[in-house]
Amino acid sequence: xAHRPKLSTVAAAAGVSPATVxxxxxxxxxxxxxxxxxxxxxxxxxxxxxDGRAAAMRSGExxxxxxxxxxxxxxxxxxxxxxxxxxxxxxxxxxSVLDSRDDAERQERNLRALIANMRxxxxxxxxxxxxxxxxxxxxxxxxxxxTFLHRVSPDLDHVELNNARALRDAVAxxxxxxxxxxxxLGGTAPRAPRTDRIAGYLxxxxxxxxxxxxxxxxxxxxxxxxxxxxxxxxxxxxIGAVVCNGDMVALGACLGLAxxxxxxxxxxxIIGFDDVAEAALATPALTTLSVMPYDLGRRLAERLLARxxxxxxxxxxxxxxxxxVPRDTTAPPSPRRPIRSRRT
Amino acid sequence: xAHRPKLSTVAAAAGVSPATVxxxxxxxxxxxxxxxxxxxxxxxxxxxxxDGRAAAMRSGExxxxxxxxxxxxxxxxxxxxxxxxxxxxxxxxxxSVLDSRDDAERQERNLRALIANMRxxxxxxxxxxxxxxxxxxxxxxxxxxxTFLHRVSPDLDHVELNNARALRDAVAxxxxxxxxxxxxLGGTAPRAPRTDRIAGYLxxxxxxxxxxxxxxxxxxxxxxxxxxxxxxxxxxxxIGAVVCNGDMVALGACLGLAxxxxxxxxxxxIIGFDDVAEAALATPALTTLSVMPYDLGRRLAERLLARxxxxxxxxxxxxxxxxxVPRDTTAPPSPRRPIRSRRT
DNA sequence: CCCCTCTGATATATCGTTATATTAAAGCCA
DNA sequence: TGGCTTTAATATAACGATATATCAGAGGGG
Numbered sequence: 213x214a215h216r217p218k219l220s221t222v223a224a225a226a227g228v229s230p231a232t233v234x235x236x237x238x239x240x241x242x243x244x245x246x247x248x249x250x251x252x253x254x255x256x257x258x259x260x261x262x263d264g265r266a267a268a269m270r271s272g273e274x275x276x277x278x279x280x281x282x283x284x285x286x287x288x289x290x291x292x293x294x295x296x297x298x299x300x301x302x303x304x305x306x307x308s309v310l311d312s313r314d315d316a317e318r319q320e321r322n323l324r325a326l327i328a329n330m331r332x333x334x335x336x337x338x339x340x341x342x343x344x345x346x347x348x349x350x351x352x353x354x355x356x357x358x359t360f361l362h363r364v365s366p367d368l369d370h371v372e373l374n375n376a377r378a379l380r381d382a383v384a385x386x387x388x389x390x391x392x393x394x395x396x397l398g399g400t401a402p403r404a405p406r407t408d409r410i411a412g413y414l415x416x417x418x419x420x421x422x423x424x425x426x427x428x429x430x431x432x433x434x435x436x437x438x439x440x441x442x443x444x445x446x447x448x449x450x451i452g453a454v455v456c457n458g459d460m461v462a463l464g465a466c467l468g469l470a471x472x473x474x475x476x477x478x479x480x481x482i483i484g485f486d487d488v489a490e491a492a493l494a495t496p497a498l499t500t501l502s503v504m505p506y507d508l509g510r511r512l513a514e515r516l517l518a519r520x521x522x523x524x525x526x527x528x529x530x531x532x533x534x535x536x537v538p539r540d541t542t543a544p545p546s547p548r549r550p551i552r553s554r555r556t
Numbered sequence: 557x558a559h560r561p562k563l564s565t566v567a568a569a570a571g572v573s574p575a576t577v578x579x580x581x582x583x584x585x586x587x588x589x590x591x592x593x594x595x596x597x598x599x600x601x602x603x604x605x606x607d608g609r610a611a612a613m614r615s616g617e618x619x620x621x622x623x624x625x626x627x628x629x630x631x632x633x634x635x636x637x638x639x640x641x642x643x644x645x646x647x648x649x650x651x652s653v654l655d656s657r658d659d660a661e662r663q664e665r666n667l668r669a670l671i672a673n674m675r676x677x678x679x680x681x682x683x684x685x686x687x688x689x690x691x692x693x694x695x696x697x698x699x700x701x702x703t704f705l706h707r708v709s710p711d712l713d714h715v716e717l718n719n720a721r722a723l724r725d726a727v728a729x730x731x732x733x734x735x736x737x738x739x740x741l742g743g744t745a746p747r748a749p750r751t752d753r754i755a756g757y758l759x760x761x762x763x764x765x766x767x768x769x770x771x772x773x774x775x776x777x778x779x780x781x782x783x784x785x786x787x788x789x790x791x792x793x794x795i796g797a798v799v800c801n802g803d804m805v806a807l808g809a810c811l812g813l814a815x816x817x818x819x820x821x822x823x824x825x826i827i828g829f830d831d832v833a834e835a836a837l838a839t840p841a842l843t844t845l846s847v848m849p850y851d852l853g854r855r856l857a858e859r860l861l862a863r864x865x866x867x868x869x870x871x872x873x874x875x876x877x878x879x880x881v882p883r884d885t886t887a888p889p890s891p892r893r894p895i896r897s898r899r900t
Numbered sequence: 901c902c903c904c905t906c907t908g909a910t911a912t913a914t915c916g917t918t919a920t921a922t923t924a925a926a927g928c929c930a
Numbered sequence: 931t932g933g934c935t936t937t938a939a940t941a942t943a944a945c946g947a948t949a950t951a952t953c954a955g956a957g958g959g960g
């Protein structure tokens with residue numbers, strides 16, 4: 213057998229017509245038990261797998277879902293992917309993941325290829341610099357889309373975090389511990405998730421009457437966080453607590469403190485954002501704002517399924533609250549007061 | 557316009573036949589400059605994107621590549637994905653990533669869906685428990701495949717690491733520093749990459765005439781490494797150095813030591829495997845066996861491209877050497893002798 | 901002035917499925 | 931026995947693109 217088996221291969225092997233094979237495999241139409249068995253056996257024997265493209269083209273159905281995000285290496289995203297996949301695979305969908313690396317041009321390429329090749333639906337964390345042309349393109353394809361984190365259009369279903377509230381909670385936690393000078397650390401982009409967080413941070417600092425706010429930008433990565441905490445410590449030794457724009461930044465900051473012989477939760481209190489698996493595991497364990505990425509993925513998937521089943525419904529927005537998980541990197545500001553590690 | 561634009565939509569808009577539109581977009585046939593311009597303008601105006609499925613079906617070409625691996629959350633894999641994608645996107649392919657989570661059943665489902673929907677090629681890290689039926693299925697589809705890490709068939713192109721040699725280098729490095737009792741930490745599966753590493757480890761220990769070897773299994777994750785180093789320290793306090801089955805295990809082991817108030821490179825020397833980005837960044841910086849995952853991804857991609865361009869060629873095997881990168885978690889076994897942090 | 905080539909466009913068949921229409925055979929009832 | 935329903939299978943026409951064949955008209959040469 214020189215080529216891959218197709219419907220007619222199975223038909224020939226079973227001695228029936230291609231139409232019959234299709235009906236057997238799809239479970240439609242009237243087929244006698246005897247031919248059904250013969251067809252199934254033949255399909256198994258030649259290792260037949262249907263060509264989903266042809267099937268999808270004819271039937272109009274499509275069970276492929278694209279998931280486009282920024283940065284696969286971030287464990288938050290890895291957990292999100294698991295949540296999305298588990299939920300959608302349960303309904304027989306195939307989820308393929310693309311990493312735009314937050315580059316609008318790569319994202320555009322990826323989306324074009326994705327749309328060209330799979331027509332089911334899209335879960336999308338838009339990259340910075342996403343332009344209107346990309347949105348027009350998506351709209352024209354009538355593809356069910358759910359955006360996450362960054363809203364790019366009022367016409368698309370959207371899921372986002374309640375960032376302002378989360379930051380308020382974080383600042384409140386630190387203020388309750390007795391901290392007066394609290395900085396916000398991380399990010400550089402002047403767009404929605406980060407600006408919302410900063411707004412929440414500034415509002416909370418003002419409400420509580422705390423010391424002058426300080427926004428200290430850095431790349432959102434472990435390395436960025438490590439370098440930033442060092443420059444921050446050098447420039448503002450009086451900062452006693454830091455809320456970070458993500459766990460990777462926070463863990464990087466912990467590393468930075470460690471390299472100075474200091475320790476998060478002693479000289480400086482640190483709060484992350486995301487609650488990646490590593491946060492509970494680190495030493496000291498990271499206090500962070502948990503959004504349960506796996507569960508979030510599931511909810512994103514369900515939004516998309518809802519959209520696919522009713523393409524005409526009005527666009528929805530879902531806002532998810534983060535909950536503060538106190539661990540060992542936050543403590544009262546008493547100088548030189550070591551804390552005992554709480555096991556996790 | 558109620559539906560997504562297709563070739564005939566563009567044709568109508570430009571006042572030409574669908575065949576002409578196809579020729580313009582594909583750059584084939586003879587088309588006057590004037591109609592070409594009109595067609596391109598029309599395609600842009602209606603936001604046309606070709607249906608790749610129909611095109612692929614007719615032309616037999618396919619520019620979709622699947623990448624199936626174990627565990628997206630491991631940064632090693634994230635870097636690998638980048639390398640693969642960058643190389644293949646350069647040639648106009650779409651790479652979609654699936655995570656089998658090392659579960660043979662999920663892998664089988666994923667592969668079936670993948671093969672059904674995309675017909676270009678596959679880069680595959682087979683899960684444990686991959687069975688012959690899966691291999692038969694793949695073989696019957698005549699899909700170009702490159703396996704990575706785990707060889708499952710002599711008929712498929714394969715890329716693997718020279719694990720035995722890498723472990724030998726690691727043990728040699730520790731022995732040269734003066735260590736006598738060295739353990740191997742990590743993994744549980746009794747299959748190829750790990751058994752090769754253990755074999756190399758045992759051989760090196762024997763050759764060097766070191767103290768009794770010790771294989772200490774654990775889950776290959778940060779958590780697994782952390783827990784394992786604690787139980788290992790408790791059971792065998794005389795072990796002075798550990799070679800780990802991956803950087804995640806090694807970094808976990810460092811965390812475990814830290815939670816005891818110890819430090820990798822002081823009480824115990826630790827060597828990882830993979831050289832993920834975090835390794836150089838951690839405090840202390842992790843000594844590890846580097847395989848340059850990004851570059852490795854590129855090489856995998858090139859293997860696959862070669863296979864796709866010549867499906868009849870004999871299957872090849874590529875064996876990649878890891879190089880030891882000494883950083884701060886390895887040092888002479890002198891008790892209580894702190895080492896200076898080497899910046900990276 | 902007719903035949904031939906060249907150009908630029910269109911008509912048609914095809915890829916591998918599935919949905920629908922159609923047919924062949926069998927069973928039933930009067 | 932003849933018409934009518936029921937069952938089980940097949941024939942046929944799409945889906946949206948591309949490859950190939952075809953065609954109409956312009957220009958050129960004898």
